[in-house]
Amino acid sequence: MPQPLASLRWPACLLLLTFAAVPLHAAEPLASWNDTAAKAAIIKFVETVTDEDSAGYVPPEDRIATFDNDGTLWTEHPMYTQLAFALDRVRTLAPQHPEWKTQQPFKAVLENDLKTLAASGKKGLLELIVATHTGITTEQFEAIVTDWFKTARHPRFKRPYTECTYLPMVELLEYLRANGFKTFIVSGGGIEFMRPMTMEVYGIPPEQVVGTTIETKFEMQDGKPVLMRLPEIDFIDDKAGKPVGINKFIGKRPIAAFGNSAGDRQMLQWTAAGTGPSLKMLVFHDDAEREYAYGPANGLPNSPFGTFPQDLMVEAKQSDWVVISMKNDWKTIFAPEKD
Template identity: 55%
Template sequence: MKLLFPLALASVLSAVADPLPSWQETETKKAIVSFVENVTTPGSADYVDPAARIATFDNDGCLWSEQPIYFQAFYIFDRIKELAPRHPEWKEEEPFASVLKGEVEKALEGGEEALLKMAMATHAGLTDEEFRATVGKWLATARHPKTKRPYTEMVFQPMLELLAYLRANEFKTFIVSGGGIDFLRVFAEDVYGIPPQQVVGSSIKAGYEVRDGKPVIVKLPELDFIDDKEGKPVGIHQHIGRRPIFAAGNSDGDFQMLEWTTSGEGARFGLLVHHTDAEREWAYDRESHVGRLDRGLKEGPDRGWTIVSMKDDWNRVYPAAP
């Protein structure tokens, strides 16, 4: 019975209070509310059965910030520094050498491949439990270089409200991120209310073995899946097995996810968060080294996608400090 009261309470609250208080009263908010009412009102031509109310969200730049670099890259850099004494060869080997010298930009020059190399070197060999413990410890203590906040407090308050609003309307909310699936799972349930089985992300392979009588899952130094661009609809297919009716992203890495979602039959919603707020967050799009948004801005409006201007559509960005 534990589940009943929060659900009932959420329903009552949503009937009497604004479920999206951090969203300005703009066309954007109207479009979201109108879509949700349309697909959930029995008898509506666009009515969708609760089982098919699947909503997918990118994470970096969509649910939390991603500047000056992806937050998981900060974790990887900190792990490299921590593990360096056991890897004397890293002093000479790129991209590790640049990280150890504090030359972050140079370390990232190798792009995705360099980041993947560092992710595998720092993640592989750990059991799943060990990995989760290192991420948990890091999230509890690390601070963002600019805001000095814990990374988990750099999530977007309006998006937290949107997730809760969709769930109160019997949507299932999923993360579909280019970031590491197991990294995300450490905090997604507490921070976003999204359980581990509803997280889709990039992954390295894993193995199962019995060590001294104790079964463990071990992370292996082999790429399994990159959940970005064309990979996002594929990851959705493999993990969810059903086409979403709502998808939110913020970069061209999300283009195919929105394309896949909004080309299905019936009412569909595609949302792109446009980072337009240099004062409260960051302003970037076509020329950015992370979260580049170009094709989405060009083609999105003609495809019926809703472009959220952070500056104009949100009256607050981050949650109040606890």
């Protein structure tokens, strides 16, 4: 007989008793955050919703926290990681596609002509995505993505993209989970591009990843069922699509939401409109030295990746959303390199 509930939990229970003997400073939460208003806002919020005697108490099952990914949990410059992946895939697949030598936007990718590539706009981007992300099974795509994460390196930081994650945000994920929160990613990125790495990198399992999806089709190949990835977008999880995605995939309103760009505005509005306390935060990239600086808010340079317009800054101030200054609020940006 499999073990019944009570006996199953014995070893875990004993483990926790051992754990409790570890000095508390070993688990100092939010250690990479400076002692500024941003950190204080997080702690005050968590104190409130976990305190059963507080009017703002929220039972654990309703402690839903949603995180944008690009620019909120990991670096999105000099380009979205998924775009870097798509460009690498074009280079890898080029020998099988001699026509790409003369066909845009592929020609631009192969010639490293980013200006022409950018000029191809959304249409060009979609062509790249179709060529590199579809026409294969979900299992094949997962294997390709997993392999790519192992070998690809960020051009500036010379580290795997999966190490270009913000340590303070990873600590925040852990801190929220330690306080009974269920943490979700709600990203404009491809859901199946993220899922192969989110558990290892963020402690977030595949079923808690919401993102942009493409159509898939169930079919039999040599008597084996597969899901083929079709060249058609199913759902874009960005801007006004984020509350839609949250409602569809999660079915509960978050009480905490974290973003960094105009794509996250509606997610924060949706979170703010709940009853009871909620925490809304935006990461502002104002640290060119340790990471990147872009806006165009506050006079920083504009960026095609992760635009933070001035009116978002205004809305944040008016709405009591907390803007995180990477420069001032974070002691460290990235975790130390692994050996």
